[in-house]
Each structure stands twice: as C-alpha cells, then as structure tokens.
Amino acid sequence: MTLAWAEVGEIAARSLGVAGAATLLAALFGLPLGVWLGSRPRRGRMGAQVVLYAGMGLPPVVVGLLFYFLLSRSGPLGGLGLLFTPLAMVLAEAVLAFPMIAGFTLAAVRVRAEGVRRLVRGLGGTERQVLATLLWESRRPITAALAAGFGAAISEVGAATIVGGDIRFHTRVLTTAVVLETRKGELESALALGAVLLGVTLVVTAVLVVWGERR
Amino acid sequence: MKKLIALGLLLTAALAAAPLRLATTTSVNDSGLLEAILPGFTRETGVPVQVIAVGTGQALAIAGRGDADAVLVHAPDLEARFLREGKGVAHACIAYNNFVIAGPAADPAAVGAAADALDAMRRIFAAGATFVSRGDNSGTYHREQALWRAAGLDPAGRPWYLESGSGMGATLTLAAEKRAYTLTDLGTFLFMQGKVDLAALFDRPDPRMLNQYGYMAVNPERFPGANREAAYALRAYLLRPDVQQQIGAYLKDRFGRSLFSPLYGRCKVEVSP
Numbered sequence: 001m002t003l004a005w006a007e008v009g010e011i012a013a014r015s016l017g018v019a020g021a022a023t024l025l026a027a028l029f030g031l032p033l034g035v036w037l038g039s040r041p042r043r044g045r046m047g048a049q050v051v052l053y054a055g056m057g058l059p060p061v062v063v064g065l066l067f068y069f070l071l072s073r074s075g076p077l078g079g080l081g082l083l084f085t086p087l088a089m090v091l092a093e094a095v096l097a098f099p100m101i102a103g104f105t106l107a108a109v110r111v112r113a114e115g116v117r118r119l120v121r122g123l124g125g126t127e128r129q130v131l132a133t134l135l136w137e138s139r140r141p142i143t144a145a146l147a148a149g150f151g152a153a154i155s156e157v158g159a160a161t162i163v164g165g166d167i168r169f170h171t172r173v174l175t176t177a178v179v180l181e182t183r184k185g186e187l188e189s190a191l192a193l194g195a196v197l198l199g200v201t202l203v204v205t206a207v208l209v210v211w212g213e214r215r
Numbered sequence: 216m217k218k219l220i221a222l223g224l225l226l227t228a229a230l231a232a233a234p235l236r237l238a239t240t241t242s243v244n245d246s247g248l249l250e251a252i253l254p255g256f257t258r259e260t261g262v263p264v265q266v267i268a269v270g271t272g273q274a275l276a277i278a279g280r281g282d283a284d285a286v287l288v289h290a291p292d293l294e295a296r297f298l299r300e301g302k303g304v305a306h307a308c309i310a311y312n313n314f315v316i317a318g319p320a321a322d323p324a325a326v327g328a329a330a331d332a333l334d335a336m337r338r339i340f341a342a343g344a345t346f347v348s349r350g351d352n353s354g355t356y357h358r359e360q361a362l363w364r365a366a367g368l369d370p371a372g373r374p375w376y377l378e379s380g381s382g383m384g385a386t387l388t389l390a391a392e393k394r395a396y397t398l399t400d401l402g403t404f405l406f407m408q409g410k411v412d413l414a415a416l417f418d419r420p421d422p423r424m425l426n427q428y429g430y431m432a433v434n435p436e437r438f439p440g441a442n443r444e445a446a447y448a449l450r451a452y453l454l455r456p457d458v459q460q461q462i463g464a465y466l467k468d469r470f471g472r473s474l475f476s477p478l479y480g481r482c483k484v485e486v487s488p
Contacts, residue, residue, distance in 0.1 A: 074281055169263075180245075185411065
C-alpha cells in the first residue's frame, strides 16, 4: 500500500462531498418534479415517465463529454472557468442522479396519488396539501430514490474523469483514484480505495434508511 | 517570530497565487516524477500545480482549447504542429529516455536478436506474435505507428494485433497477461517492472527509439485566461540546473539508471513550428 491513509481520507471526503452535493442538487429539482408528475393522471405523465426512466440509463461518459464542451474555456460557459473543478463534477453527477430521484419518486407517488387525493380533498385540503401529503406519505420509497441517486453519483467514474481531470488534492475522488492506482499497477491501493468507496456508500445508505424509517 | 511571519507570507502567497494547470502524459505522472519535482516549485513560487495526466494527444487537445496553462508531452511532431497552429509558445526540451520493446521472456519472435528497432518490428510482424498497441492518441502510440510505417508494415486488422485503448501501465499489464509484445517508454517500464511479468527485449540506443519530453506554455495571446506568468515560471524552474539534476537522479538509485535523462533545454530532435 503506497498511498497514505491521510490522503485516502482526503479523497474519500471529496467523494462524499461531491456526490452528496450532486444528490442534494438533483433532489432539489427531482423531488418536486417526481411528486408533481406522480400526482398527474396517466395521460399527463406517460411521456415524461418515459424520458425519466430512459434517463436512468444516461451514459456518464456522454454526460461528462457534454459538460466538457459546455464548460471548456472555448465553450459557451467557458468564462466561468469551471472545467476541472469539483463544482463541474457536482453538476455532471447531479444530471446523472436527477432521473433516478425524479423517476423513483414518481413511481412511489403514483400508487398513492389517488387515495391521498381523495382523502385530503375530502377533508377540505387544497391541491398543494395533496402534494405535500403525497411527499410525506412516500418518504420511505423516496429514501430509495435518494440512495439510488447518491449511488449513481458516487460510483460514477466516466464523467468525473472527463470534467474533473483527476487532479490530486483538487478533483481526485475515490473512483478516479481507483483507476489511477490500477493504471500504476498498485492493485493493493486500488483495492483498498474500492473498499473505502463501498464503505462510504454503505454508511450513507444506512443513514438514509434509518432517517426514512423514523416516525 | 521572523520565521512565523515568513511562513505566514508564504502561506498567504500559496493561497493567493492562481494555480497552474499542467496537462501531461501518464508516463511522467504515474512514475511519480512530477510528485517529486513539483512541490519544490510550489514552495518557491507559492503556485500550486494541478496535474491532469492523460495521453499526449488528449493533453494537447485540452491545452488547445485553453483548458490548461502548459503541457509536458512526448511527441515532437505533434508538439511542432501545436506550435505551428499558434496554440503553444516557448517550447523547451526537458528530458529524454528511450522507448523499449517489452515482451514475454521466452521471446517467441526473437526480438532480442534484432539488429535495430525496425528489424524488431519486422520480426514481430513475421512471427505473427501477439502485440498490444495503446490504440489511443498518445505519444507512445504515435511512435509505434511511425515504427510500423518506417518498416513498411501495416498491422491493423491482424488477429495478433490488439489495441488496449488505455494508459501505459494498464497496457503493460494487459501485455503481460496476454504474453504479448508492446512498445513502452523506459520510465513506465522500469516503474512497472516487478509488477508485471515482462522483459525488456529491445532496449538499445537507436535514434528511432528516442523519447523526448517537451514543455510548452499555451499561447497567452490566444487564451487570455491562461496563467501565463506561472507557465513561464515553471518552464524556467524545470530548466534550472539543480532541477534538471534532480530529474536525472529520480529513482536512479533504485534502477541503476536514469528514468528520465536531463536535456537542459537542448533538444535531441528539433521541434520547430
């Protein structure tokens, strides 16, 4: 093991930070969209449903490449100087996590929509209250949506490499570090980093599940 | 107290200085060379260096869009084109070593008995021995293609010709697993020795196997956002005699020879626009 554990900690913290921020950003848009779409009648949501479900298969490298062109100094948003920064990775990974979160939320809300609407409306609630109740009543399956989104973000390597550049102490995350160590033939280090990655994902998912199950 | 102030100033400088983004090849990065010499530059100038280690083709593509401030690569003809296109300036030759043909110790194509590099390639071709090519746009891949061309051979599509599409380290691993031949830079080969079961079968002075590393800043007129001062400062630092000696001494104790021999700015292969 040639990699110092202090550096592994630094890399793991960045992985967690980037994937966590990407998940939050994706949830900010994905949760409301998923709840709203899920509450719509079938005809009004089928098209969006197809797009979201297909989006779950978005190839990370293609998303990374699009963000590369977008954020490159020669690209339309080049003036921001965002390429090869952690923020660029957050944006690309948020796009990858978004269909997961919106799609799974939609699926969770859809099966409850009719019953909740009848109940809330029957008690004199507004449509807004219907959506809020739907969100609350679907919190357990939404935990799964968030876990899927986070999993997509933290396990992803293609976009992270293309828009992050695997710069040491700056944009190196666990997945790109595994690639680097493998390339260097340092298989023990690569394996250790992989184990840390699994550990981080496990802990975050456990936190989500416990949070979703609380009363 | 004075020391504390000096340290404080140094820290402030390090925090204030805009980082230098260096696009470079996997060979100088994965061998640990940059990690050995760049911290000294950062200590002296306060400029942190962000290294993006990719193939030479990709490094030049990144810099050619203005997304890096400088490049350190090893493909003289591509470097000349980069200068010609007005994308790069202030070229300097930093170091060199040689390319090596590595393969299984049993050497079924008798590459070890080759008269020169072209003869070695012809032997591999004639024997139909498995050969792993980088298959990317790297400096090593360019050299391999040039060798086949010079030998008058075209291996594309032959069943024994594999393209790995990955970096040098991964390609060496693949070649070892497949008991295949491959072309590698000396630095990565020595660094990977002991991790992969491959022998250096053609490792002799041959002008066709010269591997020269060149540094360029991106053209600040074309890319006004580039960190021009830092790019020129790193150029001066890399060419300084004590740093050149440090490059030449890197891991020399461990391998008994230099992974990278200093050039003091004197190119072995001219790179002119």
